[in-house]
Amino acid sequence: xxxxxxxxxxxxxxxxxxxxxxxxxxxxxxxxxxxxxxxxxxxxxxxxxxxxxxxxxxxxxxxxxxxxxxxxxxxxxxxxxxxxxxxxxxxxxxxxxxxxxxxxxxxxxxxxxxxxxxxxxxxxxxxxxxxxxxxxxxxxxxxxxxxxxxxxxxxxxxxxxxxxxxxxxxxxxxxxxxxxxxxx
Amino acid sequence: xxxxxxxxxxxxxxxxxxxxxxxxxxxxxxxxxxxxxxxxxxxxxxxxxxxxxxxxxxxxxxxxxxxxxxxxxxxxxxxxxxxxxxxxxxxxxxxxxxxxxxxxxxxxxxxxxxxxxxxxxxxxxxxxxxxxxxxxxxxxxxxxxxxxxxxxxxxxxxxxxxxxxxxxxxxxxxxxxxxxxxxx
DNA sequence: ATATGTGAATAGGTTCACAGCC
DNA sequence: GGCTGTGAACCTATTCACATAT
Numbered sequence: 437x438x439x440x441x442x443x444x445x446x447x448x449x450x451x452x453x454x455x456x457x458x459x460x461x462x463x464x465x466x467x468x469x470x471x472x473x474x475x476x477x478x479x480x481x482x483x484x485x486x487x488x489x490x491x492x493x494x495x496x497x498x499x500x501x502x503x504x505x506x507x508x509x510x511x512x513x514x515x516x517x518x519x520x521x522x523x524x525x526x527x528x529x530x531x532x533x534x535x536x537x538x539x540x541x542x543x544x545x546x547x548x549x550x551x552x553x554x555x556x557x558x559x560x561x562x563x564x565x566x567x568x569x570x571x572x573x574x575x576x577x578x579x580x581x582x583x584x585x586x587x588x589x590x591x592x593x594x595x596x597x598x599x600x601x602x603x604x605x606x607x608x609x610x611x612x613x614x615x616x617x618x619x620x
Numbered sequence: 621x622x623x624x625x626x627x628x629x630x631x632x633x634x635x636x637x638x639x640x641x642x643x644x645x646x647x648x649x650x651x652x653x654x655x656x657x658x659x660x661x662x663x664x665x666x667x668x669x670x671x672x673x674x675x676x677x678x679x680x681x682x683x684x685x686x687x688x689x690x691x692x693x694x695x696x697x698x699x700x701x702x703x704x705x706x707x708x709x710x711x712x713x714x715x716x717x718x719x720x721x722x723x724x725x726x727x728x729x730x731x732x733x734x735x736x737x738x739x740x741x742x743x744x745x746x747x748x749x750x751x752x753x754x755x756x757x758x759x760x761x762x763x764x765x766x767x768x769x770x771x772x773x774x775x776x777x778x779x780x781x782x783x784x785x786x787x788x789x790x791x792x793x794x795x796x797x798x799x800x801x802x803x804x
Numbered sequence: 805a806t807a808t809g810t811g812a813a814t815a816g817g818t819t820c821a822c823a824g825c826c
Numbered sequence: 827g828g829c830t831g832t833g834a835a836c837c838t839a840t841t842c843a844c845a846t847a848t
Contacts, residue, residue: 446829453675455777455788458829459819466831475826492799499795510694511791520792522799523726561795570776570837573676587791591700593639601801603794605640607695608704610787611683611745612774614769615676617785618744630807642807643841648810658808658847 437480446477465466480597493521498559500583503566504529507589511563522565526553530570547577554581561585568592591610621664623726630661673764677705683769684742686758687750688713688728689772708747710737714754738765745769752776759786 437445447465451458465471465478471486474479488494499522501508511517512527527544545553553559562583564573571590578586579600588594589590591609596602621629631649635642649655649662655670656662672678683706685692695701696708711728729737737743746767750758755774762770763784770786772778775793780786 445697448829452730453777454698455821460817462830463818463832470831473826474824475828481701483840491796492803493796497799506694506697510690513690514771515793517795520796522795524793525735549827561798563795585802587798594739602796605791605794607698607789608700610771610789611701611706611747612675612704613675614745614771614785614787615681616674618769620677630806641841644839646808647810647840654809656808659806660848661807 437552438484442480444477444479445483447472449465450478454566458543463620491521495521497522497561498557499523499561499563500525500550500554500559501527501563501565502529502547502550502578503564503570503590505565505567508565511565525557528553537614545581550577552580554578554583559585563587563589565589566594622668626663626664626696628657628663629667634662641672641787650764659732672705675705679705680729681706681745682709682741683747683749684709684712684738684743685749686713686731686733686734686742686762687748687754687774689749689751692747692749695749706745709741719736731758734761735765736769746771748772748774761788 444575447458447462450516451461454461462472465483468486468490469481486496497597499517501511502522503527504512504527508527508529512524517524528547528550529544531548532544532546542618560583562578564574564586568591571588571592572594573595575588575594579596584600586594586596586600588602588604589607591606593604631646633641633715635645646656652670652674655667667676672738676704683701685708686694688696691711691771692711696711701708706728710736713728714731716730717727741802744767746762747782748755748758748762748767748770752775755772755776759770759778759780763780770778770784772782772786772788773791775790777788778786
């Protein structure tokens with residue numbers, strides 16, 4: 437909307453775009469203060485600024501990716517991250533073979549390089565696309581290195597200290613859930 | 621657990637593996653009947669059978685994939701689907717160039733072939749990895765062809781009739797959420 | 805003794821209904 | 827008149843506490 441110079445937008449339109457009900461959207465926004473204008477709606481630029489501030493994506497955020505298998509390398513070239521304010525700045529893997537190299541990040545680094553890289557650049561976010569078996573070990577290294585947010589795409593539950601945030605995305609489970617709901 | 625011949629398992633162990641509390645797990649299972657044995661736990665084989673029956677993955681389920689870009693081709697070689705009872709049997713794309721061919725499925729088919737393929741084989745599930753702009757159009761074709769469950773990895777909300785189930789997975793939003801929670 | 809199954813209590817999230825403001 | 831902001835009502839989900847079964 438900012439790109440197409442739309443000035444204001446109603447909670448109804450926003451809700452439609454987000455797939456929720458207008459009251460839900462208004463209630464949610466209200467937790468962050470009075471941000472709209474009655475009788476008019478929300479100023480697009482104001483709202484966008486508020487949201488990026490809240491999310492912490494006002495400035496480009498560096499992210500590392502660990503595990504350069506099929507899924508990992510696909511995500512290295514996934515354009516959406518950049519559009520939303522994230523930049524995958526480095527990729528790491530146990531095995532650094534030529535086949536695991538990738539044109540997006542200049543190089544796939546060995547796991548040993550991870551702690552120094554993360555600490556020096558003060559990186560907080562990591563995408564985890566390693567096999568289930570190595571997930572917990574890698575997570576321990578990430579936490580030790582100073583990572584505080586992990587997007588876990590490996591199909592396993594990992595243990596972390598409570599100040600660390602982990603979000604699990606399990607595509608196989610998503611398909612199973614679908615399979616369940618489409619029955620009868 | 622079945623593979624390692626474990627006979628029984630407690631709700632506590634299952635809950636730990638799933639990342640939930642034991643009471644939650646027991647309550648959830650109880651909605652499907654009395655399935656455990658008091659004083660003992662759950663018989664692994666019985667429970668596994670009950671769950672695959674409920675999910676509808678007792679027999680291998682065919683799935684199609686639409687949109688063979690970066691993410692799409694990665695998912696074509698994602699082994700976990702098969703392990704959980706799903707088989708990606710065909711891939712479709714607007715553009716069928718040599719660079720979009722893939723060694724997993726024999727061929728990437730043009731979108732025009734989709735309706736006949738889906739109808740003839742009575743396929744119910746689809747994975748959607750197309751660009752945002754073409755999502756709604758593709759979804760309309762899928763629904764018309766008889767697909768009833770869609771795993772939508774494209775970053776847009778799509779409209780479907782209410783008997784169709786759509787699950788959205790938006791990786792950029794997952795990163796944004798992480799970014800929010802790791803602040804302060 | 806041990807671990808499930810479950811009604812009751814609690815907590816959390818969504819929607820309603822309408823007051824408040826432009 | 828139009829659209830947001832929000833307390834109250836409602837609905838859903840989680841946890842507790844313990845009865846029940848092996």
